[in-house]
Amino acid sequence: MNNKLNLEIGTKFGKWKIVSNRTKKISNITNWTCKCECGHEQFVPLNNLMNGSSTQCEFCSKKESGKKRRKGHKLISGDMWSQIKRKAEKKGIFFDLRIEEAWEQYVHQNGRCITNQKIYLSGYPYDKDKTTAVLVLSKPEDGFIKDNIMWVDTNIAKMKGDFTYGSLIMMVSSIYHSNCESNIVDLWESSDEWWNEKTID
Numbered sequence: 383m384n385n386k387l388n389l390e391i392g393t394k395f396g397k398w399k400i401v402s403n404r405t406k407k408i409s410n411i412t413n414w415t416c417k418c419e420c421g422h423e424q425f426v427p428l429n430n431l432m433n434g435s436s437t438q439c440e441f442c443s444k445k446e447s448g449k450k451r452r453k454g455h456k457l458i459s460g461d462m463w464s465q466i467k468r469k470a471e472k473k474g475i476f477f478d479l480r481i482e483e484a485w486e487q488y489v490h491q492n493g494r495c496i497t498n499q500k501i502y503l504s505g506y507p508y509d510k511d512k513t514t515a516v517l518v519l520s521k522p523e524d525g526f527i528k529d530n531i532m533w534v535d536t537n538i539a540k541m542k543g544d545f546t547y548g549s550l551i552m553m554v555s556s557i558y559h560s561n562c563e564s565n566i567v568d569l570w571e572s573s574d575e576w577w578n579e580k581t582i583d
């Protein structure tokens with residue numbers, strides 16, 4: 383009796399697809415030539431296919447478990463979020479903010495800084511080099527709460543330090559005025575234009 387189960391080419395087991403009649407015996411178990419949806423091809427033990435313990439290649443399964451473990455939200459990676467939290471904790475800053483709220487704020491700002499330049503979040507996985515958006519507080523003393531946060535460009539965040547945005551703008555305003563021969567302009571109103579001139583998008 384031929385006890386070799388014949389699988390038809392094209393038969394699917396999850397993401398696996400039988401792509402050849404070529405089989406290989408490994409420790410007395412028949413392995414079939416399978417191709418994963420991602421294109422990866424390898425021999426898979428028949429019993430693993432039949433009982434459903436193998437449904438995709440190791441790369442796809444790693445990717446999937448990575449996604450399940452993901453603590454991030456949209457373009458805010460879990461790693462970035464935990465760093466923000468850890469920093470706040472270290473500095474003793476009050477923190478009662480959900481990652482979704484931080485994302486909503488980014489969307490609300492159209493992914494732009496107060497200078498109107500685009501600011502970037504790397505998404506998953508967290509890539510510091512591709513991230514130019516920094517989450518800062520309007521009023522440092524109020525901590526990370528929904529209506530006290532703002533995404534700004536890395537350089538603006540450095541300039542701001544522990545100042546409130548009001549005092550940062552006042553400061554910039556006086557620098558501007560002391561260097562400016564023209565009449566006093568209301569920087570509160572013209573700040574957008576001023577920033578645009580000074581920043582490269």
Ligand SMILES: [Zn+2]
Nearest residue numbers: 418420439442
């Ligand atoms: Zn795969």
